[in-house]
Amino acid sequence: MLETALIVEALKPADACVIWLHGLGAGRSDFEPVARMLQPQLPTVRFILPQAPTQPVTINGGMAMPSWYDILAISPGKRAINSEQLEESSENLIRTIEAQRDSGIDPKRIFLAGFSQGGAVVLHTAFLRWQQPLGGVLALSTYAPTFEDASKPSYSYPVLCMHGRYDGVVPVLMGQAAYQQLTQWDMPTTWQDYPMQHEVCHEQIIDIGHWLHKQLNPSLATD
Numbered sequence: 001m002l003e004t005a006l007i008v009e010a011l012k013p014a015d016a017c018v019i020w021l022h023g024l025g026a027g028r029s030d031f032e033p034v035a036r037m038l039q040p041q042l043p044t045v046r047f048i049l050p051q052a053p054t055q056p057v058t059i060n061g062g063m064a065m066p067s068w069y070d071i072l073a074i075s076p077g078k079r080a081i082n083s084e085q086l087e088e089s090s091e092n093l094i095r096t097i098e099a100q101r102d103s104g105i106d107p108k109r110i111f112l113a114g115f116s117q118g119g120a121v122v123l124h125t126a127f128l129r130w131q132q133p134l135g136g137v138l139a140l141s142t143y144a145p146t147f148e149d150a151s152k153p154s155y156s157y158p159v160l161c162m163h164g165r166y167d168g169v170v171p172v173l174m175g176q177a178a179y180q181q182l183t184q185w186d187m188p189t190t191w192q193d194y195p196m197q198h199e200v201c202h203e204q205i206i207d208i209g210h211w212l213h214k215q216l217n218p219s220l221a222t223d
Contacts, residue, residue: 004028004050004051005028005048005049005050005051005096006028006029006032006048006049006051007046007047007048007049008032008035008036008039008046008047008048008049009046010039010043010044010045010046011039011040011043011044012043012044013044014044014045014046014105015044015105015106015109016042016044016045016046016105016106016109016110016111016135016216017045017046017047017048017100017105017109017110017111018035018045018046018047018048018110018111018112018113018138018212019048019050019093019096019097019100019110019111019112019113020034020035020047020048020049020050020113020114020115020118020138021050021052021068021093021112021113021114021115021117021118021119021121021122022049022050022051022052022066022115022118023115023116023117023118023119023141024057024065024066024067024068024071024116024117025057025060025065025066025067026066026115027051027066028049028050028051029049030049030115031047031049031113031115032047032049034200034205034208035047035049037205037209038205038208038209038212041209041212041213042209042212042213042216045212045216046100046105048096048100050092050093050096051066052066052067052068052089052117052118053066053067054066054067055067055070055085056070057070057071058070058071058072058073059071059072059073059074067085067117068085068086068089068117068118068120068121069081069082069083069085069086069088069089069117069121070082070085071117076171077171077173077174077177078145078174079120079143079145081145083146086120086121086124086145086146089121090121090124090125090129091129093112093121093122093125094125094129094130097110097112097130097134106133107132107133107134107135108133108134108135109135109216110134110135111134111135111136111137111138111212111215112125112126112134112136112137112138113137113138113140114138114139114140114142115140115141115142115200116140116141116142116169116170116198117142118142119138119139119140119141119142119143120142120143120144120145122137122138122139122142123137123139123142123144123146123147123178124144124145124146126157127147127150127153127182127185127187128146128147128150128153130155131153131154131155132155133155134155134157135157135158135215135216136157136158136159136160136212136215137157137158137159137160138159138160138162138208138211138212139159139160139161139162139175139178139179140162140163140200140204141162141163141164141167141169141170141175141198141199141200142163142170142174142175142178143170143174143175143177143178144177144178144181147177147178147181152185152186153185153187156185156186156187156188157187157188158187158188158189158190158215159182159187159188159189159190160189160190160192160207160208160211161175161178161179161182161189161190161191161192162191162192162193162194162204162207162208163175163176163191163192163193163194164193164194164195164196164197164198164199164201165193165194165195165196166195166196166197167196167197167198168197168198169197169198170198172193176191179191190211192204192207
């Protein structure tokens with residue numbers, strides 16, 4: 001995953017990292033403008049933007065496109081997915097985390113962010129596979145396909161769940177279901193929604209910057 005990633009290097013010597021996974025059919029450069037918008041506020045943060053492999057997606061007529069895993073079917077509030085491909089993407093994400101840790105970044109200053117399908121990989125990895133120190137998780141317009149019947153994770157991380165109220169691709173109820181499970185697991189989770197569809201808005205980017213700055217500088221927090 002790291003070999004095909006786009007890396008937006010920190011403006012100053014990096015002491016933190018955000019690994020940000022794009023959505024279905026998108027690409028590694030999708031969130032590069034967002035990373036560059038956040039850099040002035042987060043000058044010591046390295047942004048790593050991995051690229052999903054191109055493979056057939058069943059719900060899109062078998063068309064090959066960048067995807068972290070195949071989606072086999074859609075029903076209200078649920079996705080039938082290729083679990084093996086999800087696990088492969090999760091293992092690749094873990095290797096990327098480990099590479100950043102081994103480069104000298106404290107795992108408590110490594111954040112996982114994901115939009116839509118990328119967010120599903122992030123939630124699965126952070127709470128059901130990694131279960132070691134992390135800085136936190138950004139879950140953007142996403143869902144948790146593997147939380148059902150899962151045991152409570154052994155580690156706790158701050159989570160920011162963000163969703164569009166009018167999302168027609170991943171209905172807001174799916175994002176809320178993930179948020180509710182995280183709160184049941186006693187994760188320090190925040191929910192924010194916006195008057196948008198399946199996208200990212202300027203107000204949301206500002207909120208992401210504030211949240212990351214707060215997590216990275218807890219002594220400066222005033223609330």
